[in-house]
Amino acid sequence: MWTAPRIAAIILVAFLVLVAAPVALAQDGGEAVDERIAAVDKLARDVEKSPNDIDLLIELGNLYYEVGMENEALATYLAVVELDSTHVGARTNLGSLYTDMGEFEPAREQLRKALALDPENAMVYINLGTNHYAKRQYYEAIEMYRQALAIDPDSAEAHFNVAVAFADAQIFDEAVREWQKVIELDPEGAIAQICRDNIEMINEFRGEK
DSSP: OOOOOOOOOOOOOOOSSOSSOGGGGGGSOHHHHHHHHHHHHHHHHHHHHOTTOHHHHHHHHHHHHHTTOHHHHHHHHHHHHHHOTTOHHHHHHHHHHHHHTTOHHHHHHHHHHHHHHOTTOHHHHHHHHHHHHHTTOHHHHHHHHHHHHHHOTTOHHHHHHHHHHHHHTTOHHHHHHHHHHHHHHOTTSHHHHHHHHHHHHHHHHTTOO
């Protein structure tokens, strides 16, 4: 019985207004974490003075997300949509956050609402794909990533993510093609090396050089 290669399945979640994905925090040193926590405290005090300032709330929600304070981020983004139900960024981030928390249906609900507001938003489709991927619904994830690529053909996130979904569905030719597209888009980027490593693993698994 054969076993498929272990792919570096680092799904890249597209954020509409987040400065950085939460996963980046784990790579920072303690000093950077302390700086972010201090920034959270300062911004929280600013929000107390201006509780209806949506820009401040979004920034605070992003910082909460970055430092792993998921419940606080959730409450902050919900406060934004309470103030402005048409805020696509807040609904997109809510979708990402709910997915991270394993709350898949609430995540999809928020992302569907974001799409209703902005049907041509590739990032929302990427996050819907990631939601399906997290549930191992690989073909549904592939369809969402393809929708994102129809809108933004140069999205490295969508190309990378759809390649991971193809690989997990054991559709290796398509996975390799998509990773090669990521390499073409940014040959010197860190993610390009992950793509090369994944391609090499698949080729070795299939007995190819």
